[in-house]
Amino acid sequence: MTRLSSYLLPTVKEAPTDAEALSHKLLVRAGLARQLGTGMWTYLPAGWRVHRKVEQVIREEIDAIGGLELLMPVLQPAELWRTTGRYDIDELFKLKDRKGADLVLGMTHEEPLTWHVAREVRSYRDLPLILYHFQTKERDEPRPRAGLLRTREFVMKDSYTFDRDAEGLEHGYQLHIRAYDRIFERCGLEWYRVESDVGMMGGLGAHEYMAPCAAGENEVALSGAGYAANVEVASAAAAAVEGLPEPLAAPETEATPGARTIEEVAGVLGVPTGALIKAMPVVSKARGPLLAVLRGDHRLNEIKLRNALGADARLAREEEIAELFGAPPGFIGPVGSRVPVVADEALHGLHGLVAGANRPDEHLRGVEPGRDFEAEWLDFRSVEAGDTCASGGTIRIEPAIEVGNIFKLGTRYSEPLGATYLDESGDEQLIWMGSYGIGPARILAAAVEQYADEQGISWPRAIAPFGTHLVALGGEGEPARAVADRLYDELTKGGAEVLYDDREVRPGEKFADADLLGCPLRLTVGKRGVEAGEIEAQVRRGGARSALPIDSAAHDARELWRELP
RNA sequence: CGGGGCGUGGCGCAGUCUGGUAGCGCACUCGGCUGGGGGCCGAGCGGUCGCUGGUUCAAAUCCAGUCGCCCCGACCA
Structure with a gap:
């Protein structure tokens, strides 16, 4: 039962003045999220629905490649991080318990999971493994910014592959590429998989998944010939210098x-x-x-x-x-x-x-x-727009937000934490690892950035808080209200997720809120339509309208919804 | 960490320079009108002006400190 009259969707006309990023403004305006402090955000009910939908898409795809979901704690012993040499990272939150023992708040989960695997996996017969969870990450960021794009606390899906050798790792890595490609596709984003720096994670190779948008913190170099790389690592041939002076015999x-x-x-x-x-x-x-x-x-x-x-x-x-x-x-x-x-x-x-x-x-x-x-x-210069990639395409550079990354870790963590197995010959071998992250909040924010218009958000169907926004015009007791009540029941019984605006407010406010919230399909039941035997359907993205006969409206609406982006 | 800016009813702001009865819009409550794109009229509720200390007869306003928040940069698993 989702009737707006008894739901918490606190929309506001004005965006916070200090908000710069479009997603920051709209997530607040549409009543989806609220800020608690620097880099600390609360998801309000409708916003959390979006987050959970994104999670579910991810879960299904990681399960599909054989991932096993578990859950590890955010609170972790400092000792683990000392063992891998990561205790001194500035971004790591450190704290003590009442006995004075050192603890950390996990910024990622390589340490605890590798520690577990080191104890539970003894034989090559136990490998390979793909383990993952959705868990809160805590990072003492130098500068949180842009609403949900860079926060100090956020949920990450992090999965880890455990294999017996480099070849096994490559296989687990390719499985993740497949899963990730499907995840971003299903979420309805415009996205690129780009080569990236391995950074301080160390390791053997890495890709990032980038969603182009104005508020993006990263820059990606792209070419029509299919080249895609983070500018941090991109390579290309430079355009020639015009008007180079004549050579001299000596300086x-x-x-x-x-x-x-x-x-x-x-x-x-x-x-x-x-x-x-x-x-x-x-x-x-x-x-x-x-x-x-x-x-x-x-x-x-x-x-x-x-x-x-x-x-x-x-x-x-x-x-x-x-x-x-x-x-x-x-x-x-x-x-x-x-x-x-x-x-x-x-x-x-x-x-x-x-x-x-x-x-x-x-x-x-x-x-x-x-x-x-x-x-x-x-080769150590930054590529520029107009350079030429190895396949001959012209480079362009776009801002983008990193929505996921995949790393070949190798034995970076298995070695210090002693994660080994016995091979067929009874020899002890190090486990080869990969790690793979996705931030659902960033998918959510990127979707807002990519598809919003003057009126507000326009969610991709797969991650919209509700599939259908049903607007009833006219007050309690009027015929239109009875038609809307009936339609709401039919749609809900048919499995549709419907937000029913049954509030006693003026039509303009209802339309404005519906546009702002951005559900893909809006159904309007009003006096005019009901007298003509119709209800009005409007697609959020593009605004296409159609009239549905009242008798078949629930069925027609479902059909319509299925074809939406 | 460097630079810039901002803290005044729930939200958005004015008032601060030049000290002297805290104000506006929205929201909210009540009543009435209205009813297909954030409508109108009327009556109300609501603020120790971020915090601490100082100057003064008197501080939102001046001074010092402190906390919080935003933006740019550095940084960023």
Whole structure:
């Protein structure tokens, strides 16, 4: 029984003024969610229905690949996290019990699950396993933001595969790709599976599932030729520089007083910014100071640089620069560099370039990599719109929200936690693991972002809080009300999920609330229609209307609903 | 962690600069009119102005501290 007169759906006309993201505004306006504190959100009844629908889609698909659902606690012994070396992560909430024992609030569940598997799995006969749960994650985020998009507490579906070797892991990984593709498809999202950084999880490979939307925190590089990657790791061929200066037999010094930025130097010397060599002082614990150089119009990507170096690296701080690199920022260059040079591949084969002279207020013209300086060649620039992917497509870049990720962990956790099995020969072997996350809240928020219009939300059918929003016009005792009551019973008995607006409020308010809430099908029963023997159906997305004869309305509405997106 | 901004009935805001009886709109309650896109009229309820301390005859207003919240950046399993 879902009659709006006795339901809690507190819609509001005005969005919170401090809300920026569309999903943030609409989830509050439509009465689906409320904020409790920074990064802390309550789902109101209709919002929680959406969350549960998303969960159910996920559950069905993970079950379909053989996943076994269980439940682990959020509260965990600190010892486990010390064992895997993750206790010092800043995002990990730490606390003590009354006896002073150290505890943590789980930000994910590799530790406890691997610990269990280490105890329960003894033989190769016990493998493979896919275990998963839906559980709250707690993360002390540096900056929660955008409503439900980045919160400190959220439910995650996390599944884990346990296999005897790399081949088994690959199989479990492929099963998850299949399940995930189906999940996002069924939820009605526009989505991409992209290559991603393995990050601090460590591991052998990773993909992210991205839902493009304006409020997205990530950027994905896409091409018509099918290339899709997070810009954190994307690679592509750079567009050529227009108007590159003629080569010189040897570099020539030019006075460039006060010209510190790429734009200033390019302006003073009358060359395109792409003709400059951008020199970025970098410090690596493993490799020492390095000078990373790339095309002046390109941006250094620290993640790609670390991956390419196979070592830690960060940009040098102001005070380190003079000491380690011997020239003021803005005038540093690879020619005669004190420290080893790593060069981005997009510089390869260029000539007539401009670089800092490693002396204040001077640059060099006519620089040619390879001739004028030696370098280790790597790929560490961020790709840009207009670049060309390996298959020849032109790259475009879109903001997107990460709705899921899959990781090949390998033995990163089985080793410290001692998760092993005995193979056919009786030899002890490490279990190979993968981990796979989905945030239902992000699916929900992404769906709002992707399909909302001026009037409000437009839910995909599979995750709408209610399939049908039945609006009764006219008060208690009027004929239209009796027709609506009857239709509500018929629809409900037929298995439809119906929100029945039986409130004593004016029609305009009912329509506005229905549009805001965004159920895929709206049925309106009013005096006009009833006199004509009809009720009115309106599809939320696109607004197509049709008249259904009263006698067959319940049946017709079900048919109509089935065809909705 | 750096930068910017904001805390005043349930919600959105004005008042703060220049100290002197806390106000507006919405929502809510009651009555009436109305009834297919957030309607109208009337009468009401509701606020120790985030908190603590200070200055003053007097503090929402000035000063100090503190807590909370938002945005940008850094960061982000």
